Each structure stands twice: as C-alpha cells, then as structure tokens.
Amino acid sequence: MNHKPSPAVFRTSGGATIHRIPLEAFPNFWAYVYLVQKDDLRVLIDCGSGTETSHENLLSGLARLDVHPSDLTHILLTHAHIDHFGGLVRLKPLTNAKIGIHELDRQTVAHHEARLAIMERRLASFLTDAGLAAETRETLLGIYRFTKAIYKSVPVDFTYSGVNHYIDIFDIIHLPGHCPGHVALRLDDVVFIGDMVVNGMTTHLSPELLSPATGIMHYLESLARLQTWSHGARLFLNGHDDALDELSVPLEATTKNLLRRLKQTLSALSEPHTTAEVCQIVYGETGGYNHLLVIEKTGAYIEYLYEHGLIEIANANEVEQGVPPRYQRLNDEKTAWEEIERKINVCTDVHMDV
Secondary structure: OOOOOOOEEEEOOOOOEEEEEEEEEEOOEEEEEEEEEEOOEEEEEOOOOOOHHHHHHHHHHHHHOOOOHHHOOEEEOOOOOHHHHOOHHHHHHHOOOEEEEEHHHHHHHHOHHHHHHHHHHHHHHHHHHOOOOHHHHHHHHHHHHHHHOOOOOOOOOEEEOOOEEEEOOEEEEEOOEOOOOOEEEEEOOEEEEEOOOEOOEOOOOOOOOOOOOEHHHHHHHHHHHHHHHOOOOOEEEEOOOOOEOOOHHHHHHHHHHHHHHHHHHHHHOOOOEOHHHHHHHHHOOOOHHHHHHHHHHHHHHHHHHHHOOOEEEOOHHHHOOOOOOOEEEOOOHHHHHHHHHHHHHHHHHHHOOO
C-alpha cells in the first residue's frame, strides 16, 4: 500500500463496531490497526510500529473516536512483526489493557532484547551461507538492528496456545508461516487476517533455519486452513490493504505468486548458484530493507526445494571448508516443476479439511 490509506468503519452481524485506523508505521509504509467495540469491550487489534509518527497516528485515530488508551480492555496482536506490535512500547504506559499474542511469538514481545540477540546470530550465519560479501552482510545486519531497536520488552498478559482458541468474543486460529505465531481472529462474520494475504505479492517468508514455524510449507498449509476455517465470513480485514469481501481469489493469486517464484528459483538452478546469486537472478537489484526481505524469501524457496529433494548441494566438499553452498537442480525443469505442483496440491488438499 503506497498511497495514504483512509479510516473506515465496519459492523458485524452480531452488532460489534469496528473502526479501521491507518498508521504510517515507517516512512511511506502504512499499516492498519482496528478498534473493536462491543458492549463493555474496547479491543485494539495490533498497534503499529512504535515510531513517533505511528504512535501519534494511533492516538489521534483513537481521539477521533472519543477513545483514550485507558479505555482499552484488550490489545490483541496478530503476530510479532515490528509494524504490528512495536507500538506497545509507547502504548503500554497509557493503558491497563490486557495484552495477548500467540505463545510462539511471546518471546519476541516480552523478552525482545534476548530474542533479538539470538535472531541476529542466526541471521548473520544465514547471510554468510547465502554467499553475501562481508560488507553487504554488515549493512543488512545494521538494518535489522535499526528496525528492531525502537522496541523494548513489554510484558504479555496471556497467550493463545494450540491450534484453535477462543478469547472473549473472538475465535482465533493459529496460522504459522509468515511468522511463527501468526493468527487470524474471527468476530461474527468478520475475520482479521493480519498479513496472511498482501495485495499483488506473496507475503514475506523466511527459512525455518532462521525461525521455526515459518517457511513455505507452513504458509501453504495455513492458507488452506484459513480458507476452510473462515467459511461463511463476509468481510476480511488485513494489516496493510483494503478490506476483502471474499478470500478464494486473493488466496489463489497468492499461491500462484509463490509458485511463480519457486519456478523462477528452479530455472535459475539449472547450474550451481549460491542463495545470493539466485536472489539476484529472481529479484534483480535491490537495496536497503528490501534486500534483506528478498534474500530471506530466496532462502525460503531454496530451503523448500532442498528439503523436498528437488535440488542438491553441488559443492559439498567446499562447504565442509566453510565455502557457501551452491545449489543445482536434480532433474530437468519440467519434471521438477510437476513434482512441486503435486506436492503443493497434496498439501493444500489435506489441510482444506482441517
């Protein structure tokens, strides 16, 4: 979403009122949070990034609705990415609202500094194995530190655990892939889908070696489960784009985009390449935070193809000496592609019934 978004109001079949509040989470990068009002409940779903601008947008958005942070009863987070939970650091001193997040994302929110230290080490190792030059690695790690440094740990009051949950008026489903603890929340005939679907592209994915319960397989399974679980809903509200009145078309488009990137990755691996080289072939020249995002996405594609036996490491002896692995396709592209389509169809068909 590159244009400035607008506030909106929605109502559920059960009489709840939902106010959409736009926030500029980072310069020229907008996000939505939602205020849900029903009976004595005042529930904020997500809370922005915590930058000064994002926080000001949040407070002014609440003020327009004649709501003060102290009026909030709950803050429910869809997942632990900074543009969705970072606002807690400024919001918590202003409210006694109970904060909830899925248990797999709790450490990121409640023990952020320790989690950051672990994740930075994993990321540094991944970027080295990807074959990036030392200067580029340090630049990307600096970007990672900067975007996360605006947040300090905030205690969590409760977690959503297991697969299906019910919190007050919300039904909640765990949908890992984009983030370990990503969830969707349903209120009557309205579903809050977080970042499960992003208009015109595949949502950000990273390899599981960086964080368990991420990666392509988890994400595909979650897409299928979301479609089944949300049957009968008439409105879908997300973290960055306009509201959707149905999911089948955007879910199909999302899956096609993911398949397209997998096919591009397979095509690139007709000869041995590092992850960084594949990223260059698939995405072209990128810079800044986008470079970090696409190298992680490429790592997710390669991880999926490798774990499913469709590519191999061509320089195993060199890898033992610390050289970045180079991957290559095992079979011809047509055969490999047919195998991917078969595996993905089996994955999504199985989880449509869950």
